[in-house]
Amino acid sequence: MNGIFISFEGIDGAGKSTHIAALSAAFEAQGRVVTLTREPGGTPLAEQLRTLVLNEAMDPMTEALLVFAARREHILQVIRPALARGEVVLCDRFTDATFAYQGGGRGFDWAVLSTLETWVQGQGTEAFLQPKLTIWFDLPPAVAAARLVSARVPDKFEAQPQAFFEQVADGYARRFAQDTTRFARIDANQTPDRVWAHVLAAVRSKGLLP
Numbered sequence: 001m002n003g004i005f006i007s008f009e010g011i012d013g014a015g016k017s018t019h020i021a022a023l024s025a026a027f028e029a030q031g032r033v034v035t036l037t038r039e040p041g042g043t044p045l046a047e048q049l050r051t052l053v054l055n056e057a058m059d060p061m062t063e064a065l066l067v068f069a070a071r072r073e074h075i076l077q078v079i080r081p082a083l084a085r086g087e088v089v090l091c092d093r094f095t096d097a098t099f100a101y102q103g104g105g106r107g108f109d110w111a112v113l114s115t116l117e118t119w120v121q122g123q124g125t126e127a128f129l130q131p132k133l134t135i136w137f138d139l140p141p142a143v144a145a146a147r148l149v150s151a152r153v154p155d156k157f158e159a160q161p162q163a164f165f166e167q168v169a170d171g172y173a174r175r176f177a178q179d180t181t182r183f184a185r186i187d188a189n190q191t192p193d194r195v196w197a198h199v200l201a202a203v204r205s206k207g208l209l210p
């Protein structure tokens, strides 16, 4: 069986986490083995880098290098091995988040991010790794902010003003425009049931679930 790599994206509070477990169950119901993972993180070292990135103030380049360093570990130790075993890898955020947050939100150089992406996801003779499908939960930042008020204690990014998330959303839109076939853009400003129906339809339209 071929491995399947799917990533989930969107600004904080867009509703990703709500649907990842349900999609995992849908794959398992088809007899697939699922690896659920996240970025930054997914290995002990990458989780340590996550703690730094989410809690410490730092220069945007430092931040970009740390998330790509975490990604390198994650790809080598978790994602590629799971795909080689024919598993389904569901990843809560991947490189599009770097373009959106470090590129859009922090204003870090887009071309440098593209170079880092090429290095980290396809070093030497490795085939370039990219999700088969990226589900983008598109939600106006004001709506996301309202959802998060009562949801949880904000981390470094979630504490940013709405203007930051407008830039992050612009980053996602720019990334989407560069590769519309990989992305499924979902209007996340709907009830969870309706959002779920769109998530399922996106996965089915790629032929990944019956």
Ligand SMILES: Nc1ncnc2c1ncn2[C@@H]1O[C@H](COP(=O)(O)OP(=O)(O)O)[C@@H](O)[C@H]1O
Pocket (backbone or CB within 6 Å): 010, 011, 012, 013, 014, 015, 016, 017, 018, 019, 147, 148, 150, 151, 188, 189, 190, 191, 192, 193, 195
């Ligand atoms: N479609 C929806 N409509 C209203 N609230 C939602 C919806 N989806 C998720 N939520 C709520 O919004 C908050 C953020 O959702 P979450 O899945 O944690 O977002 P993310 O993982 O994208 O940051 C949670 O309190 C969740 O219950």
Ligand SMILES: Cc1cn([C@H]2C[C@H](O)[C@@H](COP(=O)(O)OP(=O)(O)O)O2)c(=O)[nH]c1=O
Pocket (backbone or CB within 6 Å): 012, 017, 038, 039, 040, 054, 067, 092, 093, 094, 095, 097, 098, 099, 101, 102, 155, 157, 158
């Ligand atoms: C993967 C990635 C995440 N991030 C940010 C986006 C989120 O604010 C944060 C962690 O994402 P997330 O796991 O969605 O947070 P939570 O557990 O609170 O739902 O890291 C980046 O800035 N760059 C990246 O490359």
